[in-house]
Amino acid sequence: MNSLILITAVLLGMLFVPAIESRGGGRADPSACAAAKEQVRGLNNHYADNKQKKRSNSLYKPQQKVNKYDALFFSVKSHPFTSLPGEPRNDGEEYCKDMPYIPNAETVEPFGLQRQYNMANKYACNDNFKIEGRPFAVCQNTGDWKVLFTCVNECGTDGLHLEEETASCIKHISTNGSTWKEARTVCQQQGGDLVSIVTKAKWDSVIEYFRSVGRAWIGLKDKRWMTGESFNNVFEIKVQLNDYDSDYSKEDENTCGIIALSSSTPLQDENCNIRKRENFLCEIRMLQN
Secondary structure (H helix, E strand, O other), X not given: OHHHHHHHHHHHHHHHHHHHHHHOOOOOOHHHHHHHHHHHHHHHHHHHHHHHHHHHHHHOOOOOOOOHHHHHHHHHHHXXXXXXXXXXXXXXXXXXXXXXXXXXXXXXXXXXXXXXXXXXXXXXXXXXEEEEEEEEEEEOOOOOEEEEEEEEEOOOOOOEEEEOOOOEEEEEEEEEXXXXXXXXXXXXXXXXXXXXXXXXXXXXXXXXXXXXXOEEEEEEEOOEEOXXXXXXXXXXXXXXXXXXOXXXXXXXXXXXXXXXXXXXXXXXXXXXXXXXXXXXXXXXXXXOO
């Protein structure tokens, strides 16, 4: 465009100057030359003004804001096979419809759940379970969830043992000395109770795992388990439940159960309020989803 203006100016000069000279007998008229120059100058100013206006319009034109989710939608629709990693869907859906099923876990998103592609929700495991992996579930652009963790029970660690028959954990707790009632309070504070052993299979499991414990309080009192069942000797062992404690023979409540695995009488009763033992077994029911 610039070159077009310059060419126009040259042509005008070529037209006007000869005409002016011919009229004056070979000499140019100064006033005519000035008029021709002013005309060229006007054309240049007109071009400059138009150029400045176009530049101003482009600089000060309001910019439209784009929502990040709209941008994501546009990206997926425009480039369905190249915009995001993985094997994309091409059915018009840009989010995961259903939340994933994750046993023994709950979401911990205070501002609502995310379901857009490549977005993740954070999770935490329920009580008595620990997390293995990263605590997230990610909505993939295939429309499916990828769960990056599992919740596993803590039995087998920190003194816990999974008792599969009743889906519970049996926890060995050691103290400087606790009465039966104090021991039961500790178990209840941990969401359980002193262990109830109502089947031979469970008894065998307890003996196998806790053989080295020695004497320990269990959930038996007045020949009744903490789960409510009456005592029934199905263990094929010798028991001594006679409401008698030789050290506290004059005291009441000598009816609280202990296991004494190194004794020829591995199940006995002792005083509930005064006698102290260093060990007891808590039973904590596992949460089932």
